[in-house]
Amino acid sequence: MNIRSVCVFCGSRVGRDQKYRSAARTLGQLIAKDGKRLVYGGGSIGLMTVVADAVLAEGGEVLGIIPDFLDRIEVGHRSLTEFKVVGSMHERKRMMFEASDAFVTIPGGLGTLDETIEIITWRQLGLHDKPVVILDQDNYWQPLLDLLGHTVEHGFASEGIHRLYRVVEDVRDVLPAIEAAAQEATGKSAPAKVL
DSSP states (O other): OOOOEEEEEOOSSOOSSHHHHHHHHHHHHHHHHTTOEEEEOOBSSHHHHHHHHHHHHTTOOEEEEEEHHHIIIIIBOTTSSEEEEESOHHHHHHHHHHHOSEEEEOSOOHHHHHHHHHHHHHHHTTSOOOOEEEEOGGGTTHHHHHHHHHHHHTTSSOGGGGGGOEEESSGGGHHHHHHHHHHHHTTOSSOOOOO
16 A cells, blocks of 8 residues: 555644644645645644645645635635545545545544544444544643543543554654554455444
8 A cells, every 4th residue: 555645634723732833844745745745724823734735835845625614714725736625524534534544643632532533433333444543742632542541431432442543652653663564454355344
């Protein structure tokens, strides 16, 4: 599996701690230096723009996809390599999925949670076998990971759901985790359902 485009799910706010901005900036730099295109939600605010601006500053390519109503609210990032305004959140997520070879979740809020759970669920259902990596910087996503474990513990999900995503604690481990997951997926004839 050749990873050319990486979709990053992250906040439309920057958070209270500078460390999240720093990690977002580093991730953008690493994506660009590795010659990969960033795909993201197209906003010019929050961690979204930190990642996008870092990629652009390193000469990398960025595809931003934003629904028209959020373009008005978030003020779409007009300085991207490619910028698309679509009609709905559903169309945005579909286009982000189709344009991406891997997915990374860094700190964010409800939208980030929504995107992350959906892309993991799609993998569970066998709709794709693209790598999904969660950056659990300073245990930010530990409550989510605990909740996923809780669903297993109570019999609403199989133990195999933990194979649907990888968790790293350092931003420098994100791209190696993507590559490892891509190598693991190579040779599989179809995505394995984990029900």
